[in-house]
Amino acid sequence: MFIYINGQIVKKEEARISAFDHGFMYGLGLFETFRVYDGHPFLLDDHLARLHNGLEMLNISCSITRNDVLHILSQLLEANGYRDAYVRLNVSAGIGDVGLQVEQYTHPTIIMYMKPIPAFAEEKVCQILQVRRNTPEGSIRLKSHHYLNNILGKWEVGHHPNVEGIFLTQDGFVAEGIVSNVFWVKDGIVYTPSVETGILNGITRLFVIDLLRSWGVRVREGFYSLQQLKEADEIFLTNSIQEIVPVCRLDGDIYPGKCGEMTSRLQRAYAFFTTHLWTRYERKDGYVH
Numbered sequence: 001m002f003i004y005i006n007g008q009i010v011k012k013e014e015a016r017i018s019a020f021d022h023g024f025m026y027g028l029g030l031f032e033t034f035r036v037y038d039g040h041p042f043l044l045d046d047h048l049a050r051l052h053n054g055l056e057m058l059n060i061s062c063s064i065t066r067n068d069v070l071h072i073l074s075q076l077l078e079a080n081g082y083r084d085a086y087v088r089l090n091v092s093a094g095i096g097d098v099g100l101q102v103e104q105y106t107h108p109t110i111i112m113y114m115k116p117i118p119a120f121a122e123e124k125v126c127q128i129l130q131v132r133r134n135t136p137e138g139s140i141r142l143k144s145h146h147y148l149n150n151i152l153g154k155w156e157v158g159h160h161p162n163v164e165g166i167f168l169t170q171d172g173f174v175a176e177g178i179v180s181n182v183f184w185v186k187d188g189i190v191y192t193p194s195v196e197t198g199i200l201n202g203i204t205r206l207f208v209i210d211l212l213r214s215w216g217v218r219v220r221e222g223f224y225s226l227q228q229l230k231e232a233d234e235i236f237l238t239n240s241i242q243e244i245v246p247v248c249r250l251d252g253d254i255y256p257g258k259c260g261e262m263t264s265r266l267q268r269a270y271a272f273f274t275t276h277l278w279t280r281y282e283r284k285d286g287y288v289h
Contacts, residue, residue: 001080001114001115002076002079002080002114003015003076003111003112003113003114004072004075004076004110004111004112005017005109005110005111005112006109006110006111009075009076009079015111017092017109017111018095018109020095020096020097020098021092021093021094021095021096021109022092022093022094022095022096022101022105023092023093023094023109023145024092025096025098026093026100027144027145027146028058028060028092028093028105028145029058029090029091029092029093029109029144029145030051030054030055030058030060030090030091030092030142030143030144030145031088031089031090031091031143031144031145032047032048032050032051032088032089032143032203033086033087033088033089033239033240033241034047034087034089034203034240034241035084035085035086035087035117035240035241035243035274036073036077036082036083036084036085036087037084037274037275038083038084038275039077039083040274040275040276041069041070041073041087042240042273042274042275042277043203043204043207043240043277043278043279043280044066044069044278044279045066045278045279046203046206046207046279046280047089047203047240048064048065048066048069049279050143050201050203051064051089051091051143052064054142054143054144055091055108057138057139057142058093058105058142058144059104059105060091060093060094060104060105060108061104061105061106061108062091062108062110064089064091064110066278069089069112072112073087073112076112076114077114080114082114082116084116084117085114085115085116085117086114086115086116086117086118086241087112087113087114088111088112088113088114089110089111089112090109090110090111090112090113091108091109091110091111092108092109092111092145093105093108093109094106094107094108094109095107095109117241120161120242120245121161121162122246122257122258123162123245123246123247123248123257123258124162124163124164124237124245124246124247124248125160125162125163125164125247125248125249125250126163126164126165126166126177126235126237126247126249126250126251127157127163127164127165127166127250127251128165128166128168128226128250128251129153129156129157129165129166129167129168129178130156131149131152131153131156131167132167132168132169132170133149133167133168133169133170133175133176133197133198133199134149134198135170135198136198140195140201141195141198141199141200141201142200143200149167150178150179153165153167153178154178157178164177164178164179164180164237164245164247165177165178166182166229166250168226169197169198172225172226173193173197173223173224173225174193174197174224174225174226174228174229175193175197175198175199176193176197176199176200177237177239179239180202180237180238180239180242180245181193181199181200181202181204181205181237181238181239182229182235182237183205183208183235183236183237183238184229184232184233184234184235184236185232185233185234185235185260185262185263186228186231186232186233187233188217188218189217189218189219189220190212190217190218190219190220190262191219191220191221191222191224191228191232192205192209192219192220192221193221193222193223193224194221194222194223195221196223197223202238202239202240203240204238204239204240204243204244205238206280207270207280207283208238208244208266208270209221210280210283211266211269211270211280211283212266214283217262229250230250230251230253232255233255233256233260234246234247234255234256234257234260234261234262234263235247235250235255235260236260236262236263236266243267243270244263244266244267244270246258246259246260246263246264246267
């Protein structure tokens with residue numbers, strides 16, 4: 001497998017970063033994961049917009065354009081022999097002295113990882129985690145190197161690829177999955193936790209909300225109890241790699257899973273856009289609902 005690091009395509013075994021990179025020393029780094037469908041990076045512009053907003057918050061000077069990413073992608077896809085891929089674009093602060101730095105970081109480390117799309121279960125089983133969702137390190141949750149809370153959740157679930165753990169906040173409100181955002185349907189209304197609960201504002205989450213509202217479906221974002229989630233007619237999860245994932249069970253309760261009407265409709269619509277859309281703002285509903 002080949003990856004990109006600071007201007008070079010190298011075998012993964014040959015990739016090196018400095019021991020003084022503040023992404024390693026202090027967690028000052030961000031990443032975006034997205035899928036390439038037949039050579040097209042779906043919703044790339046939305047991922048880059050979130051990345052740049054986060055880099056500004058971390059005082060890291062770095063600008064990566066769509067063309068920059070396409071140039072790297074074309075090389076990596078060719079080197080790895082892929083047309084479809086799981087991609088992680090990672091930007092860390094770069095080299096600094098031992099100690100906390102106040103000045104802006106001007107020489108970040110840029111890495112792009114790539115691997116084949118793994119096989120996914122058609123449905124997920126969810127369990128409520130005992131470990132609670134931590135609060136964001138800053139004003140909003142970034143997709144950052146600070147991943148211990150997610151790792152603790154994964155340890156609790158164990159190595160079961162068809163199981164997703166669901167975090168509650170410290171106050172007991174539904175938050176998000178270990179690697180996903182949570183949605184559910186009740187009486188034709190779609191609910192999802194508000195970003196004010198401290199969740200990551202997922203790119204697929206935003207796309208799904210926009211798509212639903214364009215159909216005239218009511219979408220409500222807020223603070224919801226576990227009981228409200230359990231009373232759902234159907235539940236689904238979203239992330240940029242696994243897309244829209246039906247939930248067939250939450251703890252001991254059973255749900256429609258892949259037979260869920262809203263979930264199935266969203267899956268069909270999502271598949272229509274994956275090979276050509278750069279941003280959710282450019283979406284045109286050529287898809288027949």
